[in-house]
Amino acid sequence: MNQLEKRIWVYIHQEIIIGHKFEKVDKDFWESFKSEKDCRHSVEDLEMFFETSMKTNLLKMNLESWIILDLYKHLKIPISNIAQPEIEQKFNIVMKLDEERFLLDYDYIRKSPVNPKHPILSERKAARRSVERREAFTIRDKLRMAHYLYGKMVEAEEKASPDK
Known part of the structure; x- marks a missing residue:
């Protein structure tokens, strides 16, 4: 199957x-x-x-x-308490869940070039907020x-x- x-x-x-x-x-x-x-x-x-x-x-x-x-x-x-860390680790993300454990949003994590042991969030949200010039496609x-x-x-x- x-x-x-x-x-x-x-x-x-x-x-x-x-x-x-x-x-x-x-x-x-x-x-x-x-x-x-x-x-x-x-x-x-x-x-x-x-x-x-x-x-x-x-x-x-x-x-x-x-x-x-x-x-x-x-x-x-719904994403259980047990599945959440597994998903976050597998996909290298940080998830935001609501009270019913539904996925609201997530961000990919990348390693800091200065300190590789220290993860930082991607610039995905910052890129989303940049509105200086509208492109043909979002x-x-x-x-x-x-x-x-x-x-x-x-x-x-x-x-x-x-x-x-």
Whole structure:
């Protein structure tokens, strides 16, 4: 099921987070997934599998860190006290969670050039606040375009692989 899980996560990311085609993972979403991806599983089986297995195993997926973090944030998947340090260490980030343990925001950590043992936050937030000259695309637009292209690359790779 690992290949199916990856296809589902990429589809969720593409259709809900980037494309805003669906607001949430619901019956309509699964029907669309089944028809577009030619999936033999029933909508009910997909719903059950997603709720009972996929959400808890998201961190184990072989996806880019920003995709996994986007999924946690936009799908409001709670991050347990046990998973938080594991996620922060794995992706080299500091997370901000709300009282229900949903991801609000995160910052990547980098090593200080002066003292490599001392981590400092990236300039991501500072770059976001710089408004001196508006560019044609915002950072969010550029990320969405990159996410979309990544999804298309994964789809092409899946179609090209003979072990479907």
